[in-house]
Amino acid sequence: MARFLSWLLLDRDAGRRAAFVSVILIVVQAALLAAAAASDNALWLPGRDIGLLEHPGIPTILVADSVALALLGFAARRFLRLPGRLPVSDAPSSRRLLRRAVSRGRSVLLLRGRAGALFWFAAGVGTLFWLQNALQTRRALEFYGHDVFDSSAHPASYVVFRVVLWGSWAILYPYVAVAFLGISGTVYRATATLARRGRLTYRAFHPDRSGGYATIGDISFATIMAILALYTSLAVVIVTHHRLNILQISGLAILSVALVLLTFFIAWPVGRFMWRRQRRERRDNYRRLSRRPDEFAALSLMWIGSGTSYSPYAKYQVVLINGARLLPVVIAFARVAGAI
Template sequence: MAQLTAVLLACWWDNSWTISASGKFTEGGRGFLQHYGAWAILLTDPLLLVASGFLDRQFCVAILTLPARADRDAARAITRSLREYLPWVRGKGTAALFYALCLITGLFAWTYNVASTIDPLGALRHPIFAHHDVFDSGLHMRSFIAFKACLFLSWVVVYPIVGFKLVTIIIATRSILRRAEKHGLLQPRVEHPDGCYGLKNVGTLNIAILVPCLLAFFVMFALLVTHQMMYESILIPLIVVSTVFLVTSFIVIWPAQMVLWQARDKEFRDLAKSSRQPPPASDRDLFQFTARRFFFSAAKASPYSDTTKVIILAMRATPPVVSLAIHFFP
C-alpha cells in the first residue's frame, strides 16, 4: 500500500497519469494508468510473498504426511530427509550462496533498468524508447524516483526471496520423493480418506510451487501488452519462467506419482485375484472385500482431487494459451 501511495502521489505531482503523443516519440507514451506492467508489479508483490509463505508451509505438510510404510523405520527415514533439507530451504549453509546469487541478479536487473530509463533520449536508452515514453522515465523525475524505489523492493527484495524459496523447495521435494521411492519408504493406501491414496498434500504442494511462476508470468505478460514489443530483458525471463513452469509441473512429484501407480496396479491385481476365488465364507470377509472394491473405484490414481486437477490443468494451459494470444492478437 505504501508503494502504491508513493507512486500515485508522484504521478499526481508530475501529471504522468497519461502521456499523450509528442514529437520525441512516434507512439506517444504510457502513463501510469496506461502501464499495465506497473500495476501488475505492484499488485503481485504481496501475493508473491504470501505464495512463498504458503509454499514453505505446504512443503513441510506434504513431506510429513507422506503415506509411509507401517514400520517406524520408514517414518523416521522420511523425517530425517526433511530435517536434512529444511535448513537448506531456510537459507542456511551453502544455500546462502544461492540466495546471494539471486540477490545479485535482481540488483543487476534493477541497475540496468535505472540506467536505461533515466535518459530516454540518450545512447544507453531502453529499446522501448524508440517507440514511446513511459511514466517512470527520467523525463518525469518524481515518478521515476518513486517507481524505481518500488522496483528495488520488487527485484532486489521480493523476487530473490521468492526465487530462492521456489528453487530450493523444488530440489528438496524432488530429492526427498526420489529417495523415498528408491528405498521403498512409501505405501499408498487405497482406503485413505483423502481419496488420493494419501498423496493429496503432494498434489497441493505442486500447485503451490506453480503459483509464484504463474504470478511472474502474468507480470511479464502485462509488460508485453503495455509495450507492444519484445525485447531481451523481457524475452529471457519469459522463456526461463515458462520452461520452469511447464517442466516442474510434471517432474517434481513424478516419483510419488510412480509409487501411486504401482500401488493402484497392485490393488487391482489383488482384487482381480480375489474375484476369481469362491465367495468369502464369513460376513466379515465379504464386507472387507466389498469395501476394498468400493475404495478402489472411488480413489483416484493421482495426487490431485477433482478440484485440484482442474486447477493444475488450467495452470498448465495458461502459459501456452497466453503466448499464442500474444502472437496472434498483438
C-alpha cells in the same frame, strides 16, 4: 535476517504471517507509486503514452509479488509438517529421514550455506536486469516508442518504481526462487528415496481423498502458482508495450522452463507410486472378480474409480496446473501470430 525469516516462515502461524506481510507489501507499494505518480501528474498521460492508472502491468506486478510471498508461506508450513503427515511404512527410520530432509529445507529457507551463496548470485543477476531496465526506461520514447509514467521525464515515479522493482528483482524474487527450489528439491529427493526403498504407503480412506499425499500436492501447487503469477505479470507487461527486449525474452524463457518442468518434477515420485498402486489394485481386484463373485472386489473397484483419488492433487488443482502447462504454448503462439 535469519530471525526475520524464521518469524515469517518457520514459527507457529508463520503461514498467516506471510499472508499478512504480503498484504502489507502490496498496499505500501501501491501507495508509494500512486503518491509519486500524482506528484508527477503521471496517473494518466495523453495519447499513446501510458500513465500509472493506464498501465495494466503495474497491478499485476504488485499482485505477483504479494502472491509469491503468500504462497511461499503456505508451502513452507506444509513442508514443515511432512514428517508427521506423509504416509510411510517402517515408521521410525522413515520419519527420521523426513525430519533430516525438513532440517535441510529449513537451512535453505534461512539462507544458510550454499543457499545463501545462491541467493546472492541470484540477487546480483536481478540487479543487472534492474540496471538494464533503469537505463531503458530513462529513454522511454526511444525504446518503447511512447512515454510511460516511470520514465525519467517523471522523476518521482522513476525513482519510486526503480526502488519497488529492485526490491522485487534483487530481493524478493531471488529469495522466493531459492526457497521454492530448496523446498521442491528436498521434497523430490525425500519422496524418491522413500519410494525406492518401498516405504511409501497408500491410505485408501484418508480424509484428504488422496491417500494421505495432499500435502505433497499442496506444496507442488503453491510452487507452480507462484511461478504462474510471475509469468502472468511479465506477459501483461509485454502486451502493454507490444515490444520484446532481452529482459523479457530471458524472463519468459526461464519462467516457461520452470513452469513446464515443475508441474511434473515435485510430485513425480509420489505420482508414479500412486499410479502404480492404482494399476495394481485394479488388476488384482478385477482378477478376483473374474474368477468368482466377490462383493469386496467389486466395491474396491468402485472405490478406486470414484471414491478416492490416486493423485496428490485436488481436482481444482489439476485444472489450474494443466492450464499452467498450456500457458507458455498459448503465449508463444499468440506472439508469433501477432495477437499480442
